[in-house]
Amino acid sequence: EDQVTQSPEALRLQEGESSSLNCSYTVSGLRGLFWYRQDPGKGPEFLFTLYSAGEEKEKERLKATLTKKESFLHITAPKPEDSATYLCAVHPNYGGSQGNLIFGKGTKLSVKP
């Protein structure tokens, strides 16, 4: 069964304390892996798409990497405004279109000043 597992469920960091979030996946053929950020009471905000092992993408303090079985979201010197839930999703090969995304349950990140 296709599955996406994110760890840890929750992460508390001090401002400036770098860390990584993990997304491991089991899917029969990967068309793409997506990272989203979700603030309380809002819809997910798109961050990155990764397509193949070894690929990396960066945006401000965030860097996403992909291997054959997992993806990491590295947060460098985080600020309080980075506090949010980070969601990982995969698009399996049989889905036919991007609509059929399988999401992990997310990592809730809190960054204290």
Place this chain on the structure above:
Amino acid sequence: KAGVTQTPRYLIKTRGQQVTLSCSPISGHRSVSWYQQTPGQGLQFLFEYFSETQRNKGNFPGRFSGRQFSNSRSEMNVSTLELGDSALYLCASSLDPGSETQYFGPGTRLLVL
């Protein structure tokens, strides 16, 4: 450019009733997907519409249905509401089914009493 809009934002219903939720995609976007988000199950794919046709459907009972209009606006309907249907219902739009990026709306919070 206006983002994805969803109405209503909040809704309270009782068991057995039915509900209709509305989604207006970003102007020019023709693909609309619906997701259900709950604390226990996370984000789960409901269905995807493109050109007024359902392209993909998730593993939900037939009580959940949707449609898309010629202007790409979409509605989803849940009949015979159950307590477990309480959730945040998210709509996402993209240019077309092959697009890389889905943009999410703020969601409709449904509470079933």
